[in-house]
Amino acid sequence: MTEFLPIDAAWLLICTLFVLLMQAGFLCLETGFVRAKNSVNVAVKNIADFCLSSLIFWAVGFGLMFGLTQNGWIGTTGFFFDGASAEGLSTASVLAFFFFQLAFCATATTIVSGAVAERMTLAGYLVTAAVLSGVLYPVFGHWAWGGILLGDAGGWLAGLGFVDFAGSTVVHSIGGWVALAAILAIGPRLGRFDQDRRIEGHNLAISALGVLFLWIG
Numbered sequence: 001m002t003e004f005l006p007i008d009a010a011w012l013l014i015c016t017l018f019v020l021l022m023q024a025g026f027l028c029l030e031t032g033f034v035r036a037k038n039s040v041n042v043a044v045k046n047i048a049d050f051c052l053s054s055l056i057f058w059a060v061g062f063g064l065m066f067g068l069t070q071n072g073w074i075g076t077t078g079f080f081f082d083g084a085s086a087e088g089l090s091t092a093s094v095l096a097f098f099f100f101q102l103a104f105c106a107t108a109t110t111i112v113s114g115a116v117a118e119r120m121t122l123a124g125y126l127v128t129a130a131v132l133s134g135v136l137y138p139v140f141g142h143w144a145w146g147g148i149l150l151g152d153a154g155g156w157l158a159g160l161g162f163v164d165f166a167g168s169t170v171v172h173s174i175g176g177w178v179a180l181a182a183i184l185a186i187g188p189r190l191g192r193f194d195q196d197r198r199i200e201g202h203n204l205a206i207s208a209l210g211v212l213f214l215w216i217g
Contacts, residue, residue, distance in 0.1 A: 001149050004093040012096045019103040022217035023050050023110060028210030030114045036202040038118045045113050045125050052126060053109040053133035057102050065101070065138035066149040072156030075142050089149075097149060104171050109133045111175025116182050118189050132178050141170050 004012070027046040031039045053061075058081050067075025083095050109129045116125065144164050147154025164170050201207060 001089065001093070001097065001151065003089055004096060006092075009092050009096040012100050016096075016100045016103045018217050019100070019107060020217075021213050022107055025210045025213030025215075025217055026110045026114065028206045028213060030117055030210070032203040032205070032207030032210065033114075033201040034117050039202060041122065042113070042117050045122060046110060048122070048126060049109050049113060049129040049133075050106045052129050053106045054102055056130055056134040057105040057138070060134055061105055061138035062098060062101065063138075064135075065141040066146065068150060069142065069146050069152055069154060072143070072146070072153065072159060074139055075146060094149070104167060105133050105137055107167075108137050108171045108175040111172065112179045112182060115179035116186065119186050120182065128178065128182065132175070136178065137170075137174050140174055144170050 023046065027043055030042050030046065034042050060079055062081045063077060063079035064075045067077035067079070070076050081098055083091055083098075109132050112128060112132065113125065116128075120128075143155035143157035144162055145155070145158070146152075147158065153159070
């Protein structure tokens with residue numbers, strides 16, 4: 001990665017805020033589409049997974065994803081990220097990069113919450129979020145994006161010519177695959193539709209607001 005000019009770092013942080021706006025979008029969308037009795041549970045899951053994934057990504061995920069590579073499989077440095085500059089990069093550049101990547105780790109994690117709404121306990125969901133943000137997302141991210149920060153050899157998948165478009169695989173499909181595995185294990189959401197096949201969401205206006213947040217983000 002090349003050194004950022006101040007305007008580059010500022011723009012990246014602005015983009016980070018747009019990505020974080022998607023967290024509000026997911027919260028509103030999912031909370032509005034579930035039944036009133038489960039709305040608090042869904043809202044808490046969205047807030048909790050953001051807090052948990054951020055902490056885990058800071059502690060181990062960033063290092064696994066962007067540390068010096070071990071044969072293209074995992075990163076081995078940069079754990080418990082302290083904001084230290086990388087060789088040839090200022091602290092401001094590395095910090096901006098870190099916060100941008102943290103926001104996408106949280107996004108990948110939150111994708112699962114809507115799929116399992118109303119039928120996964122908070123404890124079970126937090127375990128799933130921890131595994132996704134601490135192992136699955138950063139390891140796969142290293143395979144595709146591992147050499148971006150330090151300019152080393154990077155991941156084995158990138159070495160084969162793999163190119164990710166805007167996080168479509170690293171972010172969105174990782175979250176989607178975990179969501180698919182979860183719903184295959186726990187089954188359908190009974191009571192989602194009423195007798196007329198209409199969605200039994202308790203607040204569709206809040207859901208519409210969530211769609212706009214996601215659209216902007």
